[in-house]
Amino acid sequence: MLTMSRFVFESIETKNVYLWNSLINGYVKNHDFDEALVLFHEMGRRSVVPDDYTLATISKVCGEVQDLGFGKLVHGKSIRIGFVSDIVVGNSVMAMYSRCGMFVDAMKVFDEMPHRNVGSFNVIISGCAALGDCNPTSGDDLWKFFVRMLSEGFKPDAFTIASLLPMCCAGKWDYGRELHCYLVKNGLGLKMGSDVHVGSSLIDMYSRNNKVFLSRRVFDQMESRNIYVWTALVNGYVQNGAPEYALILLRDMQMFDGIRPNKVSLVSVLPACSTLAGLIGGKQIHAFSIKMELSNDISLCNALIDMYAKCGSLDYARLVFENDSRIKDAISWSSMISAYGLHGRGEEAVIMYYKMLDQGIKPDIITVVGILSACSKSGLVDEGIGIYNSLMAKYEMKPTIEICACVVDLLGRSGKLDQALEFINEMPLDPGPSVWGSLLSASITHGNSMTRDLAYRRLLELEPENPSNYISLSNTYASYTRWDVVAEVRTEMKERGLRKVPGCSWITISGKTHSFLVADKAHPSSSLIYEMLEDLVSIMIGEVSADIDVLT
DNA sequence: TCTAAAGTAT
Numbered sequence A: 001m002l003t004m005s006r007f008v009f010e011s012i013e014t015k016n017v018y019l020w021n022s023l024i025n026g027y028v029k030n031h032d033f034d035e036a037l038v039l040f041h042e043m044g045r046r047s048v049v050p051d052d053y054t055l056a057t058i059s060k061v062c063g064e065v066q067d068l069g070f071g072k073l074v075h076g077k078s079i080r081i082g083f084v085s086d087i088v089v090g091n092s093v094m095a096m097y098s099r100c101g102m103f104v105d106a107m108k109v110f111d112e113m114p115h116r117n118v119g120s121f122n123v124i125i126s127g128c129a130a131l132g133d134c135n136p137t138s139g140d141d142l143w144k145f146f147v148r149m150l151s152e153g154f155k156p157d158a159f160t161i162a163s164l165l166p167m168c169c170a171g172k173w174d175y176g177r178e179l180h181c182y183l184v185k186n187g188l189g190l191k192m193g194s195d196v197h198v199g200s201s202l203i204d205m206y207s208r209n210n211k212v213f214l215s216r217r218v219f220d221q222m223e224s225r226n227i228y229v230w231t232a233l234v235n236g237y238v239q240n241g242a243p244e245y246a247l248i249l250l251r252d253m254q255m256f257d258g259i260r261p262n263k264v265s266l267v268s269v270l271p272a273c274s275t276l277a278g279l280i281g282g283k284q285i286h287a288f289s290i291k292m293e294l295s296n297d298i299s300l301c302n303a304l305i306d307m308y309a310k311c312g313s314l315d316y317a318r319l320v321f322e323n324d325s326r327i328k329d330a331i332s333w334s335s336m337i338s339a340y341g342l343h344g345r346g347e348e349a350v351i352m353y354y355k356m357l358d359q360g361i362k363p364d365i366i367t368v369v370g371i372l373s374a375c376s377k378s379g380l381v382d383e384g385i386g387i388y389n390s391l392m393a394k395y396e397m398k399p400t401i402e403i404c405a406c407v408v409d410l411l412g413r414s415g416k417l418d419q420a421l422e423f424i425n426e427m428p429l430d431p432g433p434s435v436w437g438s439l440l441s442a443s444i445t446h447g448n449s450m451t452r453d454l455a456y457r458r459l460l461e462l463e464p465e466n467p468s469n470y471i472s473l474s475n476t477y478a479s480y481t482r483w484d485v486v487a488e489v490r491t492e493m494k495e496r497g498l499r500k501v502p503g504c505s506w507i508t509i510s511g512k513t514h515s516f517l518v519a520d521k522a523h524p525s526s527s528l529i530y531e532m533l534e535d536l537v538s539i540m541i542g543e544v545s546a547d548i549d550v551l552t
Numbered sequence B: 001t002c003t004a005a006a007g008t009a010t
Helices: A002-011 A017-029 A033-045 A052-064 A068-081 A087-099 A103-112 A118-131 A142-151 A158-167 A176-185 A196-208 A212-221 A227-239 A243-257 A263-275 A279-291 A298-310 A314-324 A330-342 A346-358 A365-377 A381-394 A401-413 A417-426 A433-446 A449-462 A467-479 A483-495 A526-540
Strands: A505-509 A512-516
Touching: A002 A017, A017 A033, A017 A052, A033 A052, A052 A068, A052 A087, A068 A087, A087 A103, A087 A118, A103 A118, A118 A142, A118 A158, A142 A158, A158 A176, A158 A196, A176 A196, A196 A212, A196 A227, A212 A227, A227 A243, A227 A263, A243 A263, A263 A279, A263 A298, A279 A298, A298 A314, A298 A330, A314 A330, A330 A346, A330 A365, A346 A365, A346 A381, A365 A381, A365 A401, A381 A401, A401 A417, A401 A433, A417 A433, A417 A449, A433 A449, A449 A467, A467 A483
Parallel strands: none
Antiparallel strands: A505 A512
C-alpha cells in the first residue's frame, strides 16, 4: 500500500505540504521512522514549509527514535514558524522531551503553553508515571497535578486513567478502585468500547495489589481481548501464586481467541513452570519458542535458564546459556550464577562471576545477591566477603538491605555469628526482617541462644503480625520442652488473631501430583517414603558411605 | 497531526 502511495506521490509534480504530510504519516503508521525523517529532510531541501501537522508528526518520530538533538531542532523550527502555540504541536514536543528522558523540559513547555487541552495534561501525567516517581513540578506530586487538571475544568479521559493506574500500588497510592469507578461511571473503556488499553492497565493494577480475582472480573467483563490483555492476566496469576491458572490461560488464549503467545507471554509464564517444578511444562514452552523462532531471544533465554535451574536441570540451563543466548546481558550472567548457587556449585558460580567481569559486564544488585548466596550455600565465606568488599570499593556500590542480609547469611551459616552481629551493628542501613531472619536461622543451626533470642526480639518488634515468627519461636522452645513458653506464644498468637497457613511441598509423577504437609503420613506409600528419607539423612551425615545407586 | 498497555534474574 505504501509503495503505491509513494508512486502516486512521485508522479505529482508540484507537491504541497498536505501531500508531504500524508506520505510522512504513512511511514510513521508503518513504524518506518527513519524514512519519515528522510522525507522531512527532503521536504526542507525543496523549500516546502512544514505546517502544524508536519511538526507534530516529526516531533513524535523524534520521541520514538529518541533523537533528542533533532527533536530540539524541530522544537526550534516550531517556534520560528510560529506553531509553538498550537496545542497539538506543543503536546507533541512535550512527548518528545519526555520520551528522550528530558521530563523537566517537557514540563517547561507545558508551563509556557498559552492554551492546553486534556492531551497536554495526559502527556505530563504519562511521562511522570513512566519516571516512576511523582514529581511533575518541584514540590508538587502527580496527584496534585491531577487535581489541578480537574480544577482547571479538564475532564480525565481513558488516557488519563490508564496512565494513573500503574501508580496505584500497595503502599504508594490507594486510588485504584476509585479510578476504576470513574471509568465505569463515565463510560470509558471496558463494556462500552472494550478499551484494551484501559482493560490491561486495570488487570495489571489489581494483580499488583494482590487482588487477582478482581483482575479476572475485569477480564471477564471485556468484550474483546488482545495479547496485552491476555498476557497481563497470565502474569497476574503467576505473580499471585496461581501458576496452574496461568498455564490454563496460555492455552485458552489460543483456543478461544486464536491469539498466539508472543515472547512476553512466554517469559511471563515460565516462572509458573518453576513454581510447579514442572520440567515438562517448561520444556513444552521451550519447544514452542523454538517453533516461534524466539529461542535465541535474550530475555526468553534468561527466563529459560532460570526455569531449568529451578526445575532441577542445571544441564539444560547451561545449554541454553552456552548455545542459545548468543548475546548475554547482566541478567543472563546473574541467572547462571544463581543457577550454580542453587545447585550448591559455589566454585562454578564464582568462576562465572569473574568471567562476567572479564566480559566487561557490570554486576548489578541482583548479581551480587546471586553470587553472595551462592558462596554462602557452598561455605565459601572468604571468597564471598572478598567479592563484597571489592564491589563496594571498586564499583562504588551502595549496599542494599538484601545484600546485607546475604552477608549476614554468609557469615552466620559458617558459624561466625559474632562477626555477623558486628556487621549488623555497623551496617549503614536499618537492619530489616530479612537481616534478622538470616541471623536467626544461623543462630538456630549453630545453637547460639544469645544471638537467637536477640534476633527473635527484633523480628517480633519489626513484624508483630507475621505468624511465621511466632511459629518459629514456639518450635524453638518446644525443642527444649519449655511448654510454658510455647503456651504463652500460642496465646499471644491467638490474641492477635494470627494463623499460619501450613507450608507444603509436592511432586508430580506421571501426571499425578502428590502433596505433603509437615509430618504427613496420609500418603499410601508413607512408610516407604520415610524409610527413604532416613536413608538419605544417613548418607548426608555420613553414616553410610555415599552410594549414589541408592538414589537412582 | 499529540497522549496509554503485558515480561525475566535474590
